[in-house]
Amino acid sequence: GIAHAQTNVKIYGIVDTGFIKQTDADWKMGENTNNRIGFTGTEDLGSGLAATFQLERRFNLNDGTSATDLDWEGAANVGLASEKWGKVRMGRMNEISNEYIQSLDPFFQNGVGSMIWSTQRAIRIGNTIRYDSPSMKGVNVSVRYSLSTKTDTGTDNDGYGVGVKYDVMPVLLQASWARQADSDNSYIWNLGASYKFGPALVSVAYEKTDNKGWLLGKALTNAGKQDTAFVALKWNVGPGTVLGLVEYSKLKNNVTVGNDDNAVMKYALGYDYKLSKTVSIYGNISYTDYDSYQLTKALRGAYPDYAKSSMAYAVGMTYRF
Amino acid sequence: GIAHAQTNVKIYGIVDTGFIKQTDADWKMGENTNNRIGFTGTEDLGSGLAATFQLERRFNLNDGTSATDLDWEGAANVGLASEKWGKVRMGRMNEISNEYIQSLDPFFQNGVGSMIWSTQRAIRIGNTIRYDSPSMKGVNVSVRYSLSTKTDTGTDNDGYGVGVKYDVMPVLLQASWARQADSDNSYIWNLGASYKFGPALVSVAYEKTDNKGWLLGKALTNAGKQDTAFVALKWNVGPGTVLGLVEYSKLKNNVTVGNDDNAVMKYALGYDYKLSKTVSIYGNISYTDYDSYQLTKALRGAYPDYAKSSMAYAVGMTYRF
Amino acid sequence: GIAHAQTNVKIYGIVDTGFIKQTDADWKMGENTNNRIGFTGTEDLGSGLAATFQLERRFNLNDGTSATDLDWEGAANVGLASEKWGKVRMGRMNEISNEYIQSLDPFFQNGVGSMIWSTQRAIRIGNTIRYDSPSMKGVNVSVRYSLSTKTDTGTDNDGYGVGVKYDVMPVLLQASWARQADSDNSYIWNLGASYKFGPALVSVAYEKTDNKGWLLGKALTNAGKQDTAFVALKWNVGPGTVLGLVEYSKLKNNVTVGNDDNAVMKYALGYDYKLSKTVSIYGNISYTDYDSYQLTKALRGAYPDYAKSSMAYAVGMTYRF
Known part of the structure; x- marks a missing residue:
């Protein structure tokens, strides 16, 4: 029934699904953008100060399952915001990071x-x-501190x-540097830039990873070093957007792949x-x-016959609310 | 707090619980209609076209547990709707199907x-x-296609x-036919009809099942054939409704029950x-x-002393929002 | 997007997190008040009667995990309310109970x-x-009945x-008495009183527990008797509130601690x-x-080096919506 006014909670989300085909795999349904539903609120405290909260759940739309075992995978936080x-x-x-x-990835690291x-x-x-600073003549700074939640792996930090x-x-x-909690002091850093030419946005990025085999207290199977660089394009053409990405990534001293350089384009x-x-509807x-x-x-992960190259196609639909 | 206007998301649901007694079982609390909370939205795209989504969670109200291990058991979909x-x-x-x-079941297959x-x-x-067609002079057609998600049981379809x-x-x-995904090509079909006599709706239905022992990739314990027919009544009497059902169902060539006909009324x-x-409040x-x-x-499932007949009673309350 | 009016469902909740330090434990993040999001509704049935429902989810804000394996840990009920x-x-x-x-606990049994x-x-x-009575010249009575859900532990009730x-x-x-379901007929009762002196509320309480080793069908490790008494203060000072608690609790005939009195202050x-x-922001x-x-x-539970005394500190923030 539709009746009352509502609390100062905003509901938002994204629902997205479509059809995906990859080399050596059956057609399947899946997403191009993480499915989510969230609840946010802002309480004005006066003097340009506000309290904020965000709760965001992630799930798979194609079959209705949870995306992870977390209740609020996407966000669960409370804070204060000052202009x-x-x-x-x-x-x-x-x-x-x-x-x-x-x-800078036109596909937003999805799909x-x-x-x-x-x-x-x-x-x-x-x-x-x-902490996220306000914009100071175009400069923004963000810093975070994350507590270790492990006490026994010997790889805690x-x-x-x-x-x-x-x-x-x-x-x-932009530039960023990160060390994840309980990662045996692994680290990532990256550099990026973009330039807007009228309707087109061109981006470049470089990322360096030193993975010591642990992440958030869990052992990983792919310890090693990784270098990644990409050039990307986002080009508005009428009611649509053309997205492009060319990327080079190289793994070395990797426990799965070996000590020599192994590259992927x-x-x-x-x-x-x-x-x-x-x-919107999309095709990638x-x-x-x-x-x-x-x-x-x-x-890519385990699948029947490893191919040294793979094609992937997706068509689907995204609804943001 | 009540304050802001809200997004174009509608929250809906059903909460229902009551007391249930069955032959050879203790009184328990349980539902007569599946408990649920859902979020839906519609976005007008112009020209009689709209985008839609639905997310619906199912749960047990009597104890607060999840009804299944799915995040959105009731619905998780996005689509387009044209008049x-x-x-x-x-x-x-x-x-x-x-x-x-x-x-056509006045108890809506619940309770x-x-x-x-x-x-x-x-x-x-x-x-x-x-796909669901619009009504064409009273005729509606619905079709669906569901992808297999298994690759290894040998019973995939x-x-x-x-x-x-x-x-x-x-x-x-009405008539419908269905084959579930990953069911070793099992099938169900059914026929149904109803006629409205003033305040009374009389329904009849027939359903035929050929269960080959698999459903959605899971092995079932009750492979076999099943025939079901019922006559039903829904009769509005003042602010209440009288519901009635008489049903005959027959299992045969069934791995649990045997090859001969085993019938239930x-x-x-x-x-x-x-x-x-x-x-509403109800008594069944x-x-x-x-x-x-x-x-x-x-x-009926396992319970201490199998009886060849069983009575069941339920009283409770349903709230639709 | 912000657009439509909303259904007669109210969304409410609490988000709370902060930093906690306890003797012999690392700094961690955690809550001072149980994190929750809930949905409630009221439907006017006329003649002073209304139908009500409440669904309330509990979770951990610091890491986004569920607080328990229940879908609606905080509440899942439907009912009727008459003035x-x-x-x-x-x-x-x-x-x-x-x-x-x-x-009466100024810390509301949290943090x-x-x-x-x-x-x-x-x-x-x-x-x-x-059932909760209306106030009858200041007197309120509440009673409940909870069905056993177990049939096999021999400790069912x-x-x-x-x-x-x-x-x-x-x-x-106030006074209350309770027997939990499937607790082998364990019981708790308590007495309490408070008096409001202007901005200060002073409370006293006494609680007696006879724990026979079962609770809601689960075996407990700490069967035994427990006596608890506390004096508490809640004192409004300007925009803040000072909270104080002094408590004495005594365990005896306890399977973990032994037969003699073991007390804690x-x-x-x-x-x-x-x-x-x-x-609000808080420090405890x-x-x-x-x-x-x-x-x-x-x-307190298992931790590396049991201390006979322990300090605990918490600072954080609570947002009620």
Whole structure:
């Protein structure tokens, strides 16, 4: 029934599903953007200060299952936000270095066109306090501190991260560094830039990973070093956007792949057509060329017959509410 | 706190619980209608076209537990709806053949009065694309295609289903056929009709099941054939509704029950009294008479002393929001 | 997107996290008040009667995990409420004896300042029908009946509870008695009183527990007897509130701690500063002095080096929406 006014809670979300075909795999249904439903609120405290909260659940739309075993995988935090002093949040939220490089990937690190993931990637992180500065003449600074939650693996460490961004149209320059909690002091850092030429945004990024085999207290199978670089394009053409990505990534001293350089090239092309401000349909295609079968296994995961190259296609629909 | 306007998301649901007593079982609390909370939205795309989504969670109200291990058991889909061309949905949604026969059961396939379930029943199904036509002079057609998600059981198959309905008051005629995904090519089909005599709706249905021992990739213990037929009544009397069901179901070539016909008769009577448009209290009673102890076990499930007949009572309350 | 009016469902919740340090434990993030999000509704049925429902989810904000394996840990119930006759609810809801004593603890039985828990504590309980009377010249009565859900432990019993309260400012007097379901007929009872002196509320409480080693069908490790008494203070000072608690608790005939009296003293002091009606920051500190290492283990739980006394500090932020 429709009746009463509602509390000062905003419900938002994304629902997305479509059909995906990859080399050596059956057609399946899956997403291009993480499915989510969230609840946020802001309470004005006066003097330009506000309290904020965010709760965001992630799930798979194609079959209705949870995306992870977390109740609020996407966000679970409370904080204070000041126009003048910036904002502080506590709880679970985006990890800075991932947030930085993800923002330059036109496929936003999702779906068949996604940039290749680092082997030491924590997209979101809990037990964290994070500060984001206001824009100071185009400069933004973000820092976070994440508590270790383990006491017994011998690979425990608190996590921390920092990001600095210069964002004055048409130029964006950014750099970030991160150590995840309980990662045996692994680290990632990345550099990025983008430039807006009228309707086209061109981005470049470089990322370096030193993965010591642990992440958030869990042992990983792919300890080693990884270097990644990509050039990307986001080009508004009428009601649609053309997306492009060319990426090179190299693993070495890797326990799965071996000590020598193992490189992968990825080429992705996508088209997103807006049916309205919040609804779009998309078609993406990508080609990935691996140096070795071992590298395919390490990056794509186990499947019947490892191919040294793989095509992937996806068509689907996204609804943002 | 009550304050802001809200997003174009509608929250809806049903909460229902009461007390249930069955032969050879203690009093327990349980539902008469599946408990749920859902979120839906519609985005107008112009030209009679709209985008839609639905997310629906199922749970047990009596103890606060989840109904299944799915995040969105009831629905998880996104789609497009056109007044002229019908609607398409992708994700998890109602399976057509179940939706058809369920709509003729006055107890809506829930609670102690429920029609006897088929041994090959998928109420809702994921990895599915479904199309529903608009009404064409009273005729509606629904079709769906559901992707297999298994690759290794040797009993894998894609699922599909179709339903056709003629619905012009006071007459409803319908037929549907379904094969569930990863069911070793099991199938169900059913026929149904109803006629509205003033305040009374009389329904008849017939359903045939060929259960080959698999459903959605899971092995079942009750492979075999099943035939079901029922006559039902829904009679509005003042602010209440009288519900009645007489059903015959027969299992044969069944791995649990044996090769010979094993029949069951069920008689159910209910009364639903509306306290308002959305709130009602109910009392239901049913009597079930099984041909054999094995059939009791197959259809009712394990309990201390199998009886060849069983009475069940339920009283409770339903709130739709 | 912000657009439509909303259904007659109210969304509410609490988000709270902060930093906690306890003797012999690392700094961690955690809550001072249980994190929750809930959905409630009320449907007017006329003649002073209404239907009500409540669904409340509990979770950990610091890392986004579920607080328990229940979908609706906090509440899952439907009921009827009459101004004249009181209210009846069915499903999962607060257990009366816990609700009574919790209301006198200025720390509301949460966080480092919390009163010491009884070894037979069920905060909320399912499969329950509960009646709460209206206020009759300041007197309120609550009763509940909870169905057993076990049939095989030999320690099964239905649960029930009753509470009586006299609440006429500045005086509150209350008494309650409870037996949890499937607890081998364990019981708890408590007495409490409070008096309001202007801005200060002084409370006293006494609780007696006879724990026979079972609770809601689960075996407990700490069967035995427990006596608890506390004096507490809640003092409004400007926009803040000073909280104080001095508690004595004694275990005996306890399978973990032994037959002799083992006592614990707890001293807690807190300050809650309101940034607005719904947002506050807090700082709490407590000191607990145990008679024996075994008692520390029984009440605080396992940790590396059992100390006979322990300090705990917490600072954080609470946002109620």
